[in-house]
Amino acid sequence: MNEKFIYLDHNATTPADLRVIEAMRPYFNELYGNPLSLYKFASKSREAVELAREKVAKLLNAEPNEIIFTSGGTEANNVAIKGVAHANLTAVRQVKKRGNHIITSKIEHPAVLKPCKWLESQGFKVTYISVDKYGVIDLDELRDAITDKTILISIMHANNEVGTIEPIEEISRLAKEHNVYFHTDAVQTVGKTSTNVDELGVDLLSLSGHKFYGPKGVGALYIRRGTKLVPFVHGGGHERNLRAGTHNVPGIVGLGKACEIAELEREEAKKLKRLRDKLYQGIMDKIPEVIFPGHPENRLAGTLSICVKYVEGESMLINLDFEGIAVSSGSACASGSLEPSHVLLAMGIPREVAHSSLRFSLGRDNTDEDIDKVLTVFPNIVKKLRKISPFGKHR
Amino acid sequence: MNEKFIYLDHNATTPADLRVIEAMRPYFNELYGNPLSLYKFASKSREAVELAREKVAKLLNAEPNEIIFTSGGTEANNVAIKGVAHANLTAVRQVKKRGNHIITSKIEHPAVLKPCKWLESQGFKVTYISVDKYGVIDLDELRDAITDKTILISIMHANNEVGTIEPIEEISRLAKEHNVYFHTDAVQTVGKTSTNVDELGVDLLSLSGHKFYGPKGVGALYIRRGTKLVPFVHGGGHERNLRAGTHNVPGIVGLGKACEIAELEREEAKKLKRLRDKLYQGIMDKIPEVIFPGHPENRLAGTLSICVKYVEGESMLINLDFEGIAVSSGSACASGSLEPSHVLLAMGIPREVAHSSLRFSLGRDNTDEDIDKVLTVFPNIVKKLRKISPFGKHR
């Protein structure tokens, strides 16, 4: 691999921005105090954490005291979903509404689906809403699913595999009408597109640092003032008693910096979209029988999901890897899984086509040359693999 | 604060070792791949995570596949305690023993006590075992507390406030006799004293990076092969399905390095003990009416807990802070709490005396000069504060 390495898997994770790393540096072994300690030395750590909280809040148009830090997007989802669910079991006063019914969608990330499945095993009822062929939530089905017992709707902002952006504003109107909390997993949108919590109208919103050039192992949950939830990680009184554990000060500082940078780089989406569309056009032109799951318009700027008929996803991935191009087939969390993507299946794509999927996700470091390179090597890879395929001969 | 800053609060947190920071460095934005991705670039992250797992395992004399990474000690405790408890509710085959009874102690960290309290609210029964005046668990009481329904004993290895080391081997014998899982919160001992899981005889053991010169925001749980527990953080299939969420690669690498360094620095405890004993002797000689909670022998090398009668802890802390000396009154998590330490109360220390507590915890960077400085300024601080105290006049 002497040539330039081309990373096209930014939805899986991103490199930390140099400015982020630089911001974190002093907090490892210079300003290492525990933010909760009482001496002056520790107040520097505390101030750093609070400044980061302000930066996260600013990006979301929230108040700092509406943000709690977590160890990532997965934990933020767990805190939100289990926290609201369990508030209904425990003696929490002023819970918005009591009940045991949760609504989510069929295309959520495992970090939402698995907590929901677990709650089912604990006696909660969960409805999984369908999506159309573009991956857009069925609003009618959602409306019909809401009952007196519904306490929470959790629908992702944008899907990690196909990039489709969900109609969050409409869903939040429905949630408000029925006095139900609304959580959105915005792990794929924060830092990439607008995530103004008031415009979105959400009560809870999860984000993860490493998806937008922040550090791994840190995330946050926005909790609209007044939203009642019980703690998930129990321990000391950190983070308003909602998330115990010594603060990951460097990580939190890095997350704050990533949020600040995201605001500076708001124009970036345009570049990503241009490159993504170039890739799309090139594949369209050069490779027959490819389908493009995901909404044609309402979609993350950098995401291009494709299904290359008659060729299995992993095979393409490995061949691209040998050309120094990193992409994913489905999501990283599901890699090695034998099941075709639950997202593609929910969108009505047949199993064997879903097995042919590949995801390109572009980022800050990508260039026109990167796309040119992909468009040079990828058609040959497909041609070669189709030769091996028993379906290939039918064309 | 022009003079040298003297940090004597290593039980709250430690600076990351420079070698740890150096080991982490490449994983922020060079080898930033998601360890679960399939391309070669990501296998470097995966290998780094697995190498770190081996290092953690080595320090504990465990197998790598008995280690899972978490976001810290608090989460490790939550995973262990709730994981075993909920395995009894869920359809997990081959659970060692079914029941709803948990045994812990009165002097545990909130990261154990709070999960236990929460489980009580969910229908579990918890017994909190007493300690003697040295803070040592009452083994007879523990033996008597075990019933047919007992599924888990969780007793900390060493107490964070007074440093007393608990008789883990004896407890593990009892646990084995009764076929009960045994978890120990070893957050204060890992990297400071021997934590060989076979000698200790534990089934589960929690540790946290930032307590022994590793990074904040990362920890691990040792899970003896065959121990059945259900996941706590639900999501993707990371960490043997027991702990979901994209790996904090730099943090995990840093934790591994900290474990490796701890093995190199095994002699350090001797130095800490010498300095601690010097501090103890000096305070004994210079300040009347001080008591020293904690076991005189079986105690963490660097920990010195004191109660300076007639003077409130925070007052001393702030005065020491003005001299550039960082110590804690009770634990960092409880700082600002109005209750005197539950640990000291459990040891039979009267409330007003418990309110007079201060904890010195020494670490790698401390020197004889540091101790000399404390012994110069601290007696005067006490004298001054005793003048303000209404109890002072009684002497």
Added chain:
Amino acid sequence: MALEYTDKVIEHFRNPRNVGVIENPDGIGKVTSPICGDIMELYIKVKDNIIVDAKFQTFGCAAAVASSSILTEIIIGKPVKEALKITNKRIVKALGGLPKEKLHCSVLAEDGVKSAIEDYLRKAKRR
């Protein structure tokens, strides 16, 4: 939660005014915080219904010591009747604020002066 004290609090804590005991005081207040169990003792000397001297001893946190100290400054020279009206809010204001968790420490000082004046009034009646 960790605490943020104002400079004024720290200054009074580090250099508390009027620490000590008055021999043969005209009033003594001994109060205990119902919140944290900390203790304040306040001694006052009264002449012509004016508090002419006050001294305190406090077992408590920095906020309690500072509240006690600034309280003595406030009441010395004040008519008893006026001193009786002093609230913890007044003390907090004089200190430039106190962390939420530490408001009760200023209540301790309010209780202290009330108790001392009541003691004075009781004794005065008896005379």
Added chain:
Amino acid sequence: MALEYTDKVIEHFRNPRNVGVIENPDGIGKVTSPICGDIMELYIKVKDNIIVDAKFQTFGCAAAVASSSILTEIIIGKPVKEALKITNKRIVKALGGLPKEKLHCSVLAEDGVKSAIEDYLRKAKRR
């Protein structure tokens, strides 16, 4: 979980031997993995009970392609009876190992050769 393939797997995956279709084959095997739904087609040419040629087409992962490829190498030149005894273990061994999650892909190749030979035997009987 992410996967670790041996060099041998990768080599066969990148340069698969005997890809394609045999016109007028003596036996055809068409099998689908019950685990993942992937598909293999194997064509064999037999002369004097010896497999003289074999070609495959596989829709599957890298492990499946490599298993198919090495399988054709193994069976060409072998008596039908012996080829029938080939297990997935043999294929895995020839590949220098496969990740646990990918063992079923070698079973696909085993099923493929069994199915092709059965087809050959069926047709042979009829003749």
